Amino acid sequence: MPEGHTLHRLAGALADAFGGRVVRVTSPQGRFAAEAAALDGATFEGAEAWGKHLFCDLGADRYVHVHLGLYGKHDVHADEAGEVPPPVGQVRMRLVAGGDGRPAAYADLRGATACELVTGAGRAAIVARLGPDPLREDAEPARAWARIERSRTPIAALLMDQKVLAGVGNVYRAEVLFRHRLDPYRPGTSLRRRQYDAVWADLVDLMREGVRTGRIDTVRPEHTPEAMGREPRRDDHGGEVYVYRRTGQPCFVCGTAVRTAELVARNLFWCPR
């Protein structure tokens, strides 16, 4: 389940498992059947993420564009010892590689919002709608700042807007605002450049760590369960966080009860103090 770090991690796993290999492409569930048939036998040239979007390069100006949405899953099974097992449940797209001297591998995509075949131009059009992604080397953070500094929209909404910043989801927005003591309802216009720069740099660090570990950890060393002598509390990502889904529980820094409210159709969590 995906914020940007999940997609970048996935791109890496797919590239490792399938890079340079001929892949069998199928759609057991059927909704990607025609495209899968056209791609079957292609060489998997690479995989790349931009924000929460994944692009698999299958050569000949063909890319599979994947967006996992709220509950999509893309499982990669590298180094399969025996037979590749039959698909379980609704598998939109299955990639299989094997018989080429390298260990067999397969990957199943389920429940995705988007799984479509696009050209390079189509891929560019999708990317053009997205803001800079803290996880990309070629990111231009000034593009996001240009929008934030002239918007009266609350900063918590701007951070979630993929046109402003790509890859940040509901967990990272709540956590990064907490770490910088920023009121989620402050309008973008009220932020100073220095504050934005610090938020961006922190997102780069936090999300890189997320790619490395596969979970979201945002708690500083002095507030870890070990340091504070409290019970470890792991969120759904398996990580340690300050406020996400901690409604009513005491803030690790000041003890104030964590609050929640709806913002842009998503639950926002923050410490009011």
Add this chain to the structure above:
DNA sequence: GTAGCATGGTAAG
């Protein structure tokens, strides 16, 4: 058993 919710986003009205 099943209602409700979730790390997301689009399209219709």
Add this chain to the structure above:
DNA sequence: TTACCCTGCTACG
């Protein structure tokens, strides 16, 4: 603003 996409988990009865 609302409906919808279409999966998996948890809380509840």
